[in-house]
Amino acid sequence: MYVVPDQTGRYAVVTGANSGTGKETVRRLAGAGARVVMAVRTIAKGEQARAEILAQYPDAHLDVRRIDLADLASVEEFAAGLIADGTPIDLLVNNAGVMAPPTRMTTADGFELQFGSNFLGPFALTLRLLPLLLSAPAPRVATMSSGAANFGRIRFDDLQWEQGYRPAASYAQSKLADLMFSHQLAAIAADRGWNLMSNAAHPGYTVTNLQSAGASLGREKLPWWHTLVEHFNPLPKQGVEQGAEPLLFAATSREAAAGAYYGPSKRLGLVGPTKLAKAPRRSLDAQTNTRLWEAAERLTGVSLLDRIPSAG
Numbered sequence: 001m002y003v004v005p006d007q008t009g010r011y012a013v014v015t016g017a018n019s020g021t022g023k024e025t026v027r028r029l030a031g032a033g034a035r036v037v038m039a040v041r042t043i044a045k046g047e048q049a050r051a052e053i054l055a056q057y058p059d060a061h062l063d064v065r066r067i068d069l070a071d072l073a074s075v076e077e078f079a080a081g082l083i084a085d086g087t088p089i090d091l092l093v094n095n096a097g098v099m100a101p102p103t104r105m106t107t108a109d110g111f112e113l114q115f116g117s118n119f120l121g122p123f124a125l126t127l128r129l130l131p132l133l134l135s136a137p138a139p140r141v142a143t144m145s146s147g148a149a150n151f152g153r154i155r156f157d158d159l160q161w162e163q164g165y166r167p168a169a170s171y172a173q174s175k176l177a178d179l180m181f182s183h184q185l186a187a188i189a190a191d192r193g194w195n196l197m198s199n200a201a202h203p204g205y206t207v208t209n210l211q212s213a214g215a216s217l218g219r220e221k222l223p224w225w226h227t228l229v230e231h232f233n234p235l236p237k238q239g240v241e242q243g244a245e246p247l248l249f250a251a252t253s254r255e256a257a258a259g260a261y262y263g264p265s266k267r268l269g270l271v272g273p274t275k276l277a278k279a280p281r282r283s284l285d286a287q288t289n290t291r292l293w294e295a296a297e298r299l300t301g302v303s304l305l306d307r308i309p310s311a312g
């Protein structure tokens, strides 16, 4: 079991903090002494998770705040709240995500739901919080990708899946985009001499709400392929305590490195202790990563130069 080093004095923001690996990440960060902003879409669910964590760690400093990553105005409002507070952010954990709505859905801004909430929302959030991150002494941005990134391809000619939506391929694209974003942020930080560590993780196969039926995704019942996977799947699965470890390692370990990608080490990389994961080749091409970054700046209207006027 990975032991999170002392986080006393560190201020963290975790998205998707009310369930799954996000809630476990908050629990372990709080247990190690961090103050944590629990960024959630539904305040009541966030408060419920907060109460559960406080039952274990009564002295934890947990602040539940609303963000909808599928709505750029909500991302801006959330960031504005933190900017108004002015507290330097030591750690941003881009954990939240959705998987494979059976039919094409869109965000408030008209983006395909997975590309919008798994990649563009976190992209805008990270850029908006950069000034607060860069005012912390040793800031980190840990981003949750997925083994699905291995099967992803960035469809620059149809990022929003307007020509033939495929749920799993769209999820894979969004998670590859997360990894490319993490690599590109690390490259930018190195280039500009920022003391900011950007890295990424994937949780292997972890039992969470991600795979459940959910009316909010238009999924009254599980997709057929998921039922097959559940019944015949010989793949190992793990609980959130284990599944959150690569992300916690990326976010807190003194051995973690900028630009690195972490995942479980055993049985097809789906379970087991954390180790460096092999990033898909497609996530390592600097030119393509720059192209994706520029597309994200255009689509979100949030750019690096706006955030850090003196940069460049």
Ligand SMILES: NC(=O)c1ccc[n+]([C@@H]2O[C@H](COP(=O)([O-])OP(=O)(O)OC[C@H]3O[C@@H](n4cnc5c(N)ncnc54)[C@H](O)[C@@H]3O)[C@@H](O)[C@H]2O)c1
Pocket (backbone or CB within 6 Å): 015, 016, 017, 018, 019, 020, 021, 022, 039, 040, 041, 067, 068, 069, 070, 071, 095, 096, 097, 098, 099, 117, 144, 145, 146, 147, 148, 202, 203, 204, 205, 206, 207, 208, 209, 210, 211
């Ligand atoms: N569980 C797995 O096996 C697995 C595998 C690979 C990657 N992942 C990744 O792990 C991360 C966490 O997922 P999980 O497995 O804990 O599932 P989960 O469904 O329990 O957690 C996802 C969280 O994201 C939040 N979220 C979704 N859309 C949001 C939005 N628009 N705005 C704000 N929050 C939003 C949800 O409310 C929830 O709290 C995701 O990024 C997912 O892609 C999970």
